Amino acid sequence: MSDVLRGPALLFCPADRDDRYAKALAAADTVILDLEDAVAPADKPAARARLAASALDPERVIVRVNPAGMPDHALDLTALAGTAYRTVMLAKAEGAADLDALHAAGHRVLALCETARGIVRAEEIAAHPATIGLMWGAEDLIASMAGRSSRLESGAHAGRYRDVARHARARVLLAAKAEGRAAIDSVHLDIADVDGLRAEVSDAAASGFDATACIHPSQVAVIREGYGATPAEQDWAARVLAAAETQPGVFRFEGRMVDEPVLRQARAILGH
Structure with a gap:
């Protein structure tokens, strides 16, 4: 995991619900204060004001900002300028150029690749100097291709x-790891499907993801368990x-070549 990202459980919290900020941060390893999809367009100004007035631990906060090029994006950056929050999640990142303004403002970027263009450009996004990690998103990806369902x-x-x-999931993981960035797995939207979440987290941890994002505090324990070695x-x-300390080179151990x-x-299992 990147030294500027705390994991493995990243919990989304609508930025217009400042009454939930502290609870979300207490429940998870990192909270993602969401100025994008979790906030209705009419409520975005109030969300920015509430975020700007907050004072959470900046090392455990990521702010999801609206996509580059949209009017709300510039307004989000203005609101962030007066805070201590310097790690942002860029929604619908579609190329390295989308990160330039964030880089100029001194932000670390967790790029959310969730459109067809963003997925096929994951490698160049991962290579941008502002990038500390990549995450992927299934629902916006399918919508960007006029699809009907991700599952x-x-x-x-x-x-x-x-x-x-x-x-898309594999491509984002590979792009992140090729550049030494953190890789974040997508949210599991069916909150009641604990078994499904557990299976996906187990696969994510085994595949090399560093963390999984979630939308409800009840999912945090499952994620933490899945990333911890048994x-x-x-x-x-x-x-x-x-x-291995007494064996030169390749050797056989309990029936397996090592x-x-x-x-x-x-x-990695032992954190060495």
């Missing part, structure tokens, strides 16, 4: 992301690393 609705794999969404995993990692990539996985 399969029937059959043996009902509830699973469609292939195009899975491709006692069995920790035990295996400790034992295989101990064995080489340097496997040892790096073990070190």
Whole structure:
């Protein structure tokens, strides 16, 4: 995880609901104060005013701003200028140029790739000097392509992301990791589907994501559990690393070939 992002559970909070700010921050590792989709257009001025008047720990706050080029984007930056918040999530990032104004203002950027153009340009977005991480979004992506649903609705794999969404998820993860940036997995919108969330978090952690965003405090515990190594995993990692101290090069351990990539996985489990 980036040293300027706290994880693994990032909780969205509407920026016009300042009565929820402290509760959200207490519940999660990082709170995302949302000036974009979570706030109705008529309420955005009030949301900016409430955000500007707040004084949360800036190291645990991300502010989601409206897309570059929109009038609300410039207004968001004006509101942020008077705060200590310097980490922003740029909604619908579609190219490196979208980050330039944020970079000039001294902001660290978590770029949200959630349109077709943003996904295919994830590599250049990740390489921008202001970028500290990438996140992807399924629903806006499908909408940007005039699609109908990001998930399969029937059959043996009902509830699973469609292939195009899975491709987008993998591409954002690869782009982030290629540039040494944090990779954030998308929200699970079905709050009641705890098993589905657990499965996605488990896959995200195993695949190399650093954190998962969420929309409800009840999802935080599931996310934290999913990113934490199990006692069995920790035990295996400790034992295989101990064995490696007496084994030159590649060796066999409990029936499995062990080489340097496997040892790096073990070190990651133990946080080494």
